[in-house]
Amino acid sequence: MFKLEPRPAPSKALMLASPLIALAITVVVGVMLFAALGKDPLAGLQMFFVEPLKTGYALAELSLKATPLILIALGLAVCFRANLWNIGAEGQFVLGAICAGGVAMHATPETGRWIIGAVLLAGVLGGMLWAAIVALLRDRFHANEILVSLMLVYVAEMLLSYLVYGPWKDPAGYNFPQTITFLEATRVPKLITGFRMNIGMFIALAAVAGFAIFLYRTYAGFQLQVGGLAPAAARYAGFSSRRALWTALLLSGGMAGLAGALDVAGPQGQLTPYVPLGYGFAAIIVAFVGRLNPIGIVFSAVLMSMFYIGGELAQSRLGLPKALTGVFQGLLLFALLACDTFIHQRLRWVSTK
Amino acid sequence: MTGLTPESLALLLAATLNAGTVVALASLGLLINERAGVLNLGAEGMMLVAAIAGFATGVNTGSDWLGFAAGAAAGALMAGAFGALVIWLNTNQYATGLALSLFGAGLSAFVGISYTQQRLPERPHFAIPGLADLPFVGPALFRQHPLVYITIALAIGLGWFLMRSRGGLVLRAVGESPESAHALGYAVRPIRLLAVMTGGALCGVAGAYISLAYTPLWVEGMVAGKGWIALALTTFATWRPGRVLLGAYLFGGVTMLQFQLQGQGVQIPSQFLTMLPYVATIVVLVLISRNPTWIRINMPASLGKPFHPGA
């Protein structure tokens, strides 16, 4: 029978090849799916892998979609490396959106552009606050952070729903569950007129650089990861696991909150019950597909966005159902996770006696 | 004015039992997973796939029971795929579970396209002969779908299995300390896979219950978050089958009460009632976690942690 056994050293070549193999598996399954549906497989693949990259406009849209995924996944990568399982980034995203929206709502026509800074800062603090609850309960009561952070997602969504149905509802909005449309001064500046891409993209790229330095070049980043990988060694070396806990959670909460703020002050422009689009959950997958590496995350976020956008394109152009997006995203991740196994392990035939 | 008459109270109870059954079934399944140390965040996806599998079977064969069987099989199959990845290939449980949710939502919508306009054949109403005609308790308790009673029996049986049987002991050992179980010669991985697939099958039955009995139709995304509530419920119930059942009825009761109050003209922001199960779960988690003895008694110690034999 076959047996998995650890490789003496992880294969460098496989480390690079694994995502490509996973993608190839997804593509093969995709081709079979398209063929089964009676569509031209090449045309189908083109929708997912070519069209979203074809024009400047398409690229701008792709960047807009990828930005929140990158930001959230970066924070999560730090958490996961520290062996802290914050799976409630969706809630932290929503709270960031709520806080940012709360500030943006108070702008008046006289308010200067400085308010964008305040809006984004509020978002960061909101996300941090939500993550701090997780950190506090874990720190003080040893409450499992996976479950607490997941539960808080729903609490955040209901809080948002309460606000837009109740106290924050636009008085001139005919009872629609939405806030006023935020004034132009509070909106995130766009990069090019006519494109929706905004400075969020630069913030995300700067964050990628920042996290790369933090993880690979700073002592704090090193401490954090040792604490996660080998708690005993970390204690021996005198690294504080409590500090790692708070740092990682606040950092990831802040990033998710920032993504939320960029979303409401960017393309959304108001708060509605439909702010949560699942970026917080998708980003968990992005972080893993990007193998918790800042550069890898950029690629996987772009890939994930291509699936989202490709799903829409395939629908209007080929009449394929939109449900394909979820099928593809799930498949890719399954394939990748499985392929990754073979980086650290290898399959060997063991004769059974 | 129609206040809370005995008749309406009986109906409220009946509706509560019915609403609670959906989450109780799924939650009992997840409890088996988690007792074996595996956290499956894919419940929502499994339930959706099972809902369409059950509905399609129900429409094509006219048999509810075959529908439930198909739902269970679909759930078990998806859980099996998840289990193979998580248990043998040691992939990350949370990411794999979420991917299962995404995949399940997509797959069910995809497969279900031609079923959105279909209808199940006529089925007779179920009532326990004799008991159903009793005043008050009849309409309240004895006119339910058979699965409501099966779920209660299941919870009791599962409670006995976990705490009193040898098999339950092994299952819990695998979830508490897989290393020790392994050292004692138990096949940790197959046991975990079995637990995950059983859990998936129960989530599948829950999904099929939604599309076959609770809201007898198929529409995309119709599970609408019940899978996540089921996940919260296992924690809320501190991984005890009896408490899962009570918790499920409690959640079901809060949902029904909310509409009851609305109908009576009482205004309360429904959002606070909706968030209640999640807040309550956090509170329970904090209460059991603060005390090392309590957490050891209550929570599977290796929940969510991968197991490497020989490592």
Add this chain to the structure above:
Amino acid sequence: MSSNLSKRSLLKLAGWASLAATAALVGCGKKEEAATPAASEASAAASAAAAVGPLKIAFAYVGPVGDAGWTYAHDQGRLAIEKEFGDKVKTSFVEKVPEGPEAERVIRDLVGQGNILVFGTTFGYMEPMLKVAADNPSVKFEHATGFKTAPNMRTYDSRTYEGAYMAGVIAGSMTKSNTLGVVGSIPIPEVIRNINAFTLGAQSVNPKVKTKVVWVNAWFDPPKETEGAQSLLNQGADVLFQNTDSAAVLQTAEKAGKYAFGWDSDMSKFGPKSHLASAVINWGPYYVKATKDALEGTWQTGGVWWGVKEGAIDLVSVSDAVPAEVKAKVDTVKAGLKDGSFAIWKGPIVAQDGKEMVAKDTVADDKFLGGINFYVKGVEGSIPSGK
């Protein structure tokens, strides 16, 4: 996750009169267009397509086509276009487009594919469509249930309350407990108007009728709709009506052996015994007209609110359980709506608290209807967070 679909309506109101704003938008649009390669590329492609091939028409739907309700009805309208014009048109759609920024991307892409006529079928697409419309003056935009227009974007809606009223006439005749139940979605004027119309219809044949309302705060959430419907039955309602998008309420009534209605599309097959009638929206006539306008170059901006008169609203598949004299009553109402001799909103219309909202012998205008934010007498409870 259950990110519920929201949607639609507001009303015309002083609506499309906001020409000043429109002019400003167009101004910006021109400026932006020069700097928008994608957009001008798109319009170039668009005019090219118009010259040679069939007229390309696209739809953005908020729900899945298979919701059996709102989006399903729109898709039937799309099929009506194909049937009417055959090879002269080519239609496509994107379903489950979330309201807000996602919609803007989808609509821009639809324009980029050379569609000359673009329909957006929910209220939440209003702002995104306005932005895209400003950048693509050669494309015609049709937005359902909104109130803002542009020179190349008009709004359309249907008088769903007429269907609700006719359903009410049947409900009022069929109830034994004199208690009706409505599962409401989101407490916006459109839905409140439908609840009121349903109640007024019922009271026209049975003055003792009371209506209970529960809100599920979603357009589409089958389990919640089931729970809401069950709760209404528990509280003594024996005829149910809903302003949500699935057939869940009807199914719940079917299980309990009570009556209910279909909404938006013909749902009779979901409740062989419980289904009394379906209040349907027939988007076909309007979609055909809009297509014709675009084909013949007679398209103009504006606002359209069609009802029974134009064939946009109907009450269909009336059950055999409904007595002949009740059917006759419904037919009278329908005929009156058709020739304009009957008005639903004719005073006196009294609010819950006894205040007279429409005076005797006056008929409420569309502006009044667009802002309705009160229950008529006979509806129990209060409108959620109506502050």
